[in-house]
Amino acid sequence: MTDESVGHPFDTGEGWQPTQWTLPRxxxxxxxxxxxxxxxxxxxxxxxxxxxxxxxxxxxxxxxxxxxxxxxxxxxxxxxxxxxxxxxxxxxxxxxEYGRRTYAxxxxxxxxxxxxxxxxxxxxxxxxxxxxxxxxxxxxxxxxxxxxxxxxxxxxxxxxxxxxxxxxxxxxxxxxxxxxxxxxxxxxxxxxxxxxxxxxxxxxxxxxxxxxxxxxxxxxxxxxxxxxxxxxxxxxxxxxxxxxxxxxxxxxxxxxxxxxDARANQLFHTAVRNFIGLTHIRPPKPYGPAVENEAKADAVLDVLAQPTTTRPARISASEKQWFAGVITEHDALAEGFSRHRDVRAAEIVRAVLGGGIGTARRVNDGIRSLTAKQRPKREDRVDIAVELILRPVRTEKSDALQFVRPRRAVLQRAYRMPEIEALPSDSPLEGTAEDPRSLEDLRDEALEEVEHGLGDSGRLGIAQTELAVKAAYYMAIAEPMALQREVFGGSGDEDDRTLPVVVRAMLSRRRGVFQAYEIVRAGRLGQKLYEVDEAGMLVLTVGGEARELTDSLVRHTYNGEALAEVASGFKAASLRWADVTTTVEALKKAVASMTRVPIHAGGASLVERDGWDSAQVSSLRQRLDRIDRTLANWADRYDDLDESGARESEEHA
Known part of the structure; x- marks a missing residue:
């Protein structure tokens, strides 16, 4: 028998009978x-x-x-x-065990x-x-x-x-x-x-x-x-x-x-984690959505912090630790990071979700390293950002599902605002060491954007968006929550608007900007969230007490309806444009709803099989065509004035 040779296998019986190994020399x-x-x-x-x-x-x-x-x-x-x-x-x-980890x-x-x-x-x-x-x-x-x-x-x-x-x-x-x-x-x-x-x-x-x-x-x-x-x-x-x-x-x-790989410039620990992800985050035994997002979040941070042959690192090593939640608050302050959770949330949102397609590609690289998912969606990137944001909250609450789960869902929905993707990846945020602006400055910039009709036209401005991200964090974390998921299938009285729509409606109003400012101010001090009026003053009840902010109160106050007192000028027109875009969306939903009507229960679509009365369809198409021509005329007029203004600027240059 040699150094590590094997004896004869045991006779077959019940269960596996292993080879009798010897101890190597x-x-x-x-x-x-x-x-x-x-x-x-x-x-x-x-x-x-x-x-x-x-x-x-x-x-x-x-x-x-x-x-x-x-x-x-x-x-x-x-x-x-x-x-x-x-x-x-x-x-x-x-x-x-990602889902149970505690973070410094x-x-x-x-x-x-x-x-x-x-x-x-x-x-x-x-x-x-x-x-x-x-x-x-x-x-x-x-x-x-x-x-x-x-x-x-x-x-x-x-x-x-x-x-x-x-x-x-x-x-x-x-x-x-x-x-x-x-x-x-x-x-x-x-x-x-x-x-x-x-x-x-x-x-x-x-x-x-x-x-x-x-x-x-x-x-x-x-x-x-x-x-x-x-x-x-x-x-x-x-x-x-x-x-x-x-x-x-x-x-x-x-x-x-x-x-x-020559172009990847990858380190060994990253390769090992990529292997683990490909083995476990995909079948046979998935870790579950929250844990998967945690694992993918660390992979994404690695990608953002690692320079390649063609791109510098997106975040620094210390930012990576701060985003990951693995340093204490004391160490974070020593590194120059803000103590405010909303500032950290906004930084993570900008790093993972902002910056347009460039950031999306880098984040997708991190996701693919664990899942081999060829085309990660925006929702995937949002979910990862939210898991990073919630790490210290989960630790403080001992990962209590009844507290964490609804807040995770709210932030995942709220941060799907398309405006977030347009946040410049290199511009400073209020509250960071690089930005001298105060929270009041951010509020005032958002008020200026409101006056220019931003939000009513379907898109918030940069300041409005930043304030929305920060306010949404405290509205979700609050107890009771001042921002909750939409309700479907109710009695018909419930507000089933999605959270981006609600937040956009809020930040499109002066009162809403004051409200968002008050939310962030109070949130940073650990205070309760209260309703404010058009001047930003606390709204008092009949008994003289401040009225606590709730989801139903927010939805009722900022219901998306135009303000009656605004009857002329650009502000009034931008409100009507919001009505136009909302109506078009309603038309699209109505057409889709009609398409789903079956011939009989469980059957195929009635209109796809039988069509619809051609005279009625022609009449509607003619009206839509007139609307289309009107909108085209508006666009042409805008472009003409824009070109004329550009020529005048060149002549006076």
């Missing part, structure tokens, strides 16, 4: 270690990886013909082999950092933690949660681990001076390795820090099971012992190399 382990040094690994990773191989000689041969595994922006080089289960731990920042910006200060690429620029990750107990506790928590939520122990007890785990080297550096730890983590397969450890009675922290740092203890642990099987024979083992023997080794795809 030291010479085989040393030979593999020599080959691994050629892959650019650090000494510690070479040691743990060479002893982890069940068949070191086989793995050494495979290193010369590693398999290429393509991910978005890079190629991973892998070797398929078997590893001892006592050598692998779960991913310490397992994305499956929310006040807990307990965020575990994401593994990053090692300085060697090879196929190795590194992570910095305060001390061994921080990572040990994280590994224990991960194992407990994974075995509870994704239980695989019963299946593995009978069949062992069927699909290979993707294993990546990780070096753990400690701030308190404790020696670095070298680990092998399951980038894909944390649930499986957690189930294996559960069967064997292994503590992942023990695997990481006790066996991981002591070769003798590691080999003793592995050899005790080998001796047990050899001594008693398979048929004499108890069911529990057979289950442990099946879990003693795991099939693995060990990442031994990495090559970034």
């Amino acid at each position: 030291g010479a085989a382990v040393d030979n593999l270690a020599s080959s691994l040094f050629g892959q650019g690994f650090t000494d510690g990773i070479v040691r743990v990886l060479s002893r982890a191989a069940v068949r070191p000689d086989e793995m050494r041969r495979k290193l010369t013909e590693s398999v290429e595994l393509r991910v978005q922006g890079a190629t991973l080089l892998i070797v398929e082999t078997r590893l001892w289960s006592a050598s692998v731990v779960p991913h310490p920042a397992n994305p499956r 910006l929310g006040g807990t200060g307990t965020t575990l950092p994401e593994p990053r690429s090692a300085p060697s620029k090879g196929a190795e990750l590194e992570i910095h933690v305060e001390d061994p107990s921080a990572l040990a506790q994280r590994l224990e928590d991960a194992k407990g949660r994974l075995t509870k939520e994704n239980p695989l122990s019963e299946d593995i007890a009978v069949e062992g681990v069927l699909q290979p785990l993707t294993v990546v080297p990780l070096t753990v550096n400690h701030h308190n001076g404790h020696p670095a730890a070298s680990l092998l983590i399951a980038a894909d397969g944390s649930s499986r390795i957690s189930a294996v450890h559960d069967l064997l009675g292994y503590s992942p922290s023990k695997v990481a820090y006790e066996w991981g740092g002591d070769d003798r203890k590691f080999r003793q642990e592995v050899n005790r099971w080998i001796r047990l099987v050899r001594k008693q024979g398979w048929e004499n083992l108890s069911e529990e012992e057979q289950a442990k023997a099946r879990a003693l080794t795991i099939p693995a795809r060990v990442v031994v190399g990495f090559r970034s």
Whole structure:
């Protein structure tokens, strides 16, 4: 029998009967270690990886013909082999737990950092933690949660681990001076390795820090099971012992190399996360919408913060941390960021959603890196921005679904305003270190835009939009919420306008601008939100108390109707233009509604089969044609005056 040779397989019985492995000799382990040094690994990773191989000689041969595994922006080089289960731990920042993470910006200060690429620029990750107990506790928590939520122990007890785990080297550096730890983590397969450890009675922290740092203890642990099987024979083992023997080794795809695409300039940790996303955010076991958006949000931040060969970084490294919520409020202030949550929300909205097609392409690159979704929609980008905005809120509320879920839905709807995409990507926002404007200045600019009819014509101005983004944040977070989802299928009295329509109607009025200003002012001070009048003064009830702002009050006050006192001039005309565009939309909906009328219940469309009276259709088309010509005349007149004004400017230049 050679260094890692195999005995004869056990006779077939109930469940999988694994091959009886032997403990590799030291010479085989040393030979593999020599080959691994050629892959650019650090000494510690070479040691743990060479002893982890069940068949070191086989793995050494495979290193010369590693398999290429393509991910978005890079190629991973892998070797398929078997590893001892006592050598692998779960991913310490397992994305499956994104939805429960706490973030330092929310006040807990307990965020575990994401593994990053090692300085060697090879196929190795590194992570910095305060001390061994921080990572040990994280590994224990991960194992407990994974075995509870994704239980695989019963299946593995009978069949062992069927699909290979993707294993990546990780070096753990400690701030308190404790020696670095070298680990092998399951980038894909944390649930499986957690189930294996559960069967064997292994503590992942023990695997990481006790066996991981002591070769003798590691080999003793592995050899005790080998001796047990050899001594008693398979048929004499108890069911529990057979289950442990099946879990003693795991099939693995060990990442031994990495090559970034020439144009992507991608780092190793990004390639690993892209692989995880392609494996889990898509089937077979989706993480769920909120968690998917969390994972995609980090991928998007990576793309925005990473320069390419043709484009500079969209956000700085410190902005990335602030947006991700992984720094404390104190550290954020030290970096020059605002303490106000609405300013952070506006910055995230502008970085992820503003800037037009240029930003959309970069954000889509991040989404595709995890989902392979070829054409992400605007809604996808909005959902990602909202998850980033809500991270500190979720932490403060302990991720209470009854609080977070409705607010997530409201912000996702409100931030679908098309005006947001037109926000300049490089212009400063009120409240940032680069912008000297005050909140009052922003209010006054929005009032000027109202006077010019912006909003009534279907589009808010830049100041109106910025104020809307900030006010919508506090209106959604408030208790009770001052902005809620539209109601469908009610008695007919409910206001079923979408949130962008409601917010636009509000910011199109002077009173609405004053109201939005008051919302942001009060929100920043942690005060309740109250209604204001046309002059921006608080509205008092009969009892002399301020009237608290509610969704129904907002919808009633800003119902989209034209103001009766505005009867002439551009303002009056812009209000009528809003009526025109609204009527056209109503016509489109009416035509679509008529198209859906079936011949009979469950049948095909009546008009698509039988058509409609040609005389009635011709009459309506003639009226529409006259309207069309009138609108065309208005446009021609506008263009003529515009060209005339341009010529006059040139003549006087």
